[in-house]
Amino acid sequence: MALLRAEHVTHYFGGLCAVSDFNLDLEQGELVGIIGPNGAGKTTVFNLITGVYKASEGSIQLNGQELVGRKPNAITQMGIARTFQNIRLFKDLTVMDNVRIAYYNGLKYSPWESLLHIGRYRAQEELYTNKALDLLEFFKLDQFADELAKNLPYGSQRRLEIARALATGPKLLLLDEPAAGMNPREIEQLMEFILWIRKEFSLTILLIEHQMRLVMGICERLKVLDFGATIAEGLPAEIRANPKVLEAYLGEGGDQ
Amino acid sequence: MIMDNTPSSTSTPVSKGHALLERWKMRWDRIANNRKIFPIVLAVGFILSILVPKFGLVNEYVQLVIIYIGINIILTTSLNLINGYMGEFSVGHAGFMAVGAYVSAIFTTKLLPENLEAIYFPLVVLAGGIGAALIGLLVSVPSFKTRGDYLAIVTLAFNMIVKSVIENIEVIGGPRGIPGIAKLTTLPWTFFWTVLAILVIRNFVYSNYGRGVQAIREDEIASDLMGVNTNRVKLLAFTLSSFFAGVAGALFAHVLQFISPKVFDIIKSTDVLIMVYLGGIGSITGSILGATVYTVLLEVLRPFGMWRMVLMPLMLVLLMIFRPRGIMGLREFRWLIPGFDLYALKYWRAKKEVSHGTPAS
Numbered sequence: 125m126a127l128l129r130a131e132h133v134t135h136y137f138g139g140l141c142a143v144s145d146f147n148l149d150l151e152q153g154e155l156v157g158i159i160g161p162n163g164a165g166k167t168t169v170f171n172l173i174t175g176v177y178k179a180s181e182g183s184i185q186l187n188g189q190e191l192v193g194r195k196p197n198a199i200t201q202m203g204i205a206r207t208f209q210n211i212r213l214f215k216d217l218t219v220m221d222n223v224r225i226a227y228y229n230g231l232k233y234s235p236w237e238s239l240l241h242i243g244r245y246r247a248q249e250e251l252y253t254n255k256a257l258d259l260l261e262f263f264k265l266d267q268f269a270d271e272l273a274k275n276l277p278y279g280s281q282r283r284l285e286i287a288r289a290l291a292t293g294p295k296l297l298l299l300d301e302p303a304a305g306m307n308p309r310e311i312e313q314l315m316e317f318i319l320w321i322r323k324e325f326s327l328t329i330l331l332i333e334h335q336m337r338l339v340m341g342i343c344e345r346l347k348v349l350d351f352g353a354t355i356a357e358g359l360p361a362e363i364r365a366n367p368k369v370l371e372a373y374l375g376e377g378g379d380q
Numbered sequence: 381m382i383m384d385n386t387p388s389s390t391s392t393p394v395s396k397g398h399a400l401l402e403r404w405k406m407r408w409d410r411i412a413n414n415r416k417i418f419p420i421v422l423a424v425g426f427i428l429s430i431l432v433p434k435f436g437l438v439n440e441y442v443q444l445v446i447i448y449i450g451i452n453i454i455l456t457t458s459l460n461l462i463n464g465y466m467g468e469f470s471v472g473h474a475g476f477m478a479v480g481a482y483v484s485a486i487f488t489t490k491l492l493p494e495n496l497e498a499i500y501f502p503l504v505v506l507a508g509g510i511g512a513a514l515i516g517l518l519v520s521v522p523s524f525k526t527r528g529d530y531l532a533i534v535t536l537a538f539n540m541i542v543k544s545v546i547e548n549i550e551v552i553g554g555p556r557g558i559p560g561i562a563k564l565t566t567l568p569w570t571f572f573w574t575v576l577a578i579l580v581i582r583n584f585v586y587s588n589y590g591r592g593v594q595a596i597r598e599d600e601i602a603s604d605l606m607g608v609n610t611n612r613v614k615l616l617a618f619t620l621s622s623f624f625a626g627v628a629g630a631l632f633a634h635v636l637q638f639i640s641p642k643v644f645d646i647i648k649s650t651d652v653l654i655m656v657y658l659g660g661i662g663s664i665t666g667s668i669l670g671a672t673v674y675t676v677l678l679e680v681l682r683p684f685g686m687w688r689m690v691l692m693p694l695m696l697v698l699l700m701i702f703r704p705r706g707i708m709g710l711r712e713f714r715w716l717i718p719g720f721d722l723y724a725l726k727y728w729r730a731k732k733e734v735s736h737g738t739p740a741s
């Protein structure tokens with residue numbers, strides 16, 4: 125059975141059809157890319173999967189369980205985590221707290237225990253603070269543990285967003301333009317990094333990217349969106365040669 | 381989060397006065413960093429709160445001002461949980477205060493026999509808090525769907541509803557209010573409830589739920605997507621905040637000895653708002669500071685009569701221009717940070733020292 129299955133997913137913003145008849149089968153451990161010109165509906169697909177928007181039509185399932193209609197935190201708890209196109213860290217909180225917030229569902233103690241700092245409070249906080257530090261160390265961010273997230277260099281902020289997403293304990297990771305604002309050398313490192321976390325955390329990854337170099341380099345399969353519709357899908361090599369895809373991108377280039 | 385001890389600007393010429401200042405600053409830093417002093421301060425404070433009224437160490441008026449400072453600290457800290465830590469804009473705090481004040485005053489004036497009032501007073505205050513907390517729980521429901529300006533209007537409406545409901549219940553005095561309430565709010569009880577409010581709200585802020593509250597301030601959608609059950613966290617925050625507003629209301633009723641709906645109007649809510657933004661959002665230290673400074677200033681400026689009402693808002697305007705987050709915005713005095721939460725910092729420092737091979741100096 126597919127880990128994630130989207131069937132006939134369609135979404136309207138008022139009269140605008142942002143996503144139409146989107147279908148996807150993601151197998152455990154796959155790394156799939158979504159590409160397409162600006163405004164194609166890629167981010168909207170992520171927002172539909174994670175419950176930010178409720179799909180107007182269609183069904184999205186994780187391990188056979190329906191996601192449409194659930195709240196984002198419930199979907200996250202089921203094992204889907206994401207990053208954002210424009211970094212959305214908790215800017216005025218420490219790097220440490222950014223990660224600990226993502227452990228929200230891991231920490232098990234009651235409100236009463238939190239008010240009085242009794243019972244399981246201490247042991248749980250200790251456990252998850254250590255987990256957070258280990259995770260930060262893994263991402264070479266531990267030296268920033270006490271720094272406010274907004275004071276981190278750009279690249280580290282991007283990494284922290286991924287670390288924070290992983291703290292929720294996902295099976296499926298959604299990356300929205302992880303290479304945005306990076307130079308070719310950084311992109312090269314990012315590609316290795318993505319493959320490495322996939323192995324270390326046994327993840328399935330779905331990513332959106334404009335950087336062809338990254339997409340062609342690491343994705344096993346691609347889907348191409350244009351004006352909400354899926355215009356092509358297949359192996360990177362096939363997509364590269366697909367005339368429809370070239371047209372969509374060139375058309376966009378011609379407009380600018 | 382942690383108050384930084386950065387040395388003052390070095391561009392000023394080193395004079396004798398400057399050196400003295402530096403010495404004092406170092407001494408202060410040492411005190412601020414020694415967390416063991418905190419329990420001692422609490423114990424001394426509590427003993428003083430008993431001794432002061434017993435031996436009349438300061439006059440009645442000063443004692444009264446101290447009680448008001450305590451009540452205002454409870455109000456400010458509890459409102460800061462919503463307006464500072466959660467980043468919402470609640471403008472109806474006096475509404476919760478009214479519920480606490482009325483519930484407790486009904487107990488002491490109507491239900492309890494006079495000779496038992498003093499013994500049951502802590503339970504009466506607790507009842508006031510619980511009454512307000514139940515209402516707070518209700519008010520949190522609109523916050524699930526509504527944010528920002530709209531939620532502010534909801535809380536404003538709530539404040540007005542409480543006032544008109546009380547005005548229309550004749551059994552509890554209607555618009556005339558409840559007179560002749562016994563003066564049960566003593567200095568030791570004020571001290572006890574103030575410390576309790578500070579510590580419990582502090583504990584909440586430094587917990588899984590409290591971090592959720594702060595995440596909502598930073599980015600509600602992102603916090604939802606990181607798994608934070610935002611509705612649950614909001615409900616807890618509103619309930620806790622209104623509980624302590626109710627406690628403050630109960631204490632207030634039993635020091636003022638007379639309550640009426642007019643006491644708990646929007647002006648009272650505005651007072652609390654000013655204290656929160658003066659002291660600093662998202663800071664318990666700031667709330668203590670804001671409540672103290674504001675209460676004392678009001679008394680000091682009393683001779684100015686009406687001008688006081690011009691000076692205070694003017695101060696707020698200047699503050700918003702030059703220091704929009706208040707005196708202590710988003711910073712905390714070390715004594716108030718749970719020891720465990722400093723652990724991360726210590727761990728990181730220890731590691732850094734090891735990796736750089738520099739001995740701790």
Ligand SMILES: Nc1ncnc2c1ncn2[C@@H]1O[C@H](COP(=O)(O)OP(=O)(O)OP(=O)(O)O)[C@@H](O)[C@H]1O
Pocket residue numbers: 137140142160161162163164165166167168169209
């Ligand atoms: N909340 C919203 N309300 C109305 N329209 C929206 C909303 N979000 C997105 N849209 C519209 O839906 C379309 C798809 O947007 P989306 O953000 O999914 O594109 P994208 O493929 O991620 O583009 P980009 O590469 O620029 O990130 C766009 O036309 C956009 O203007």
Ligand SMILES: [Mg+2]
Pocket residue numbers: 166167168209
């Ligand atoms: Mg996008």
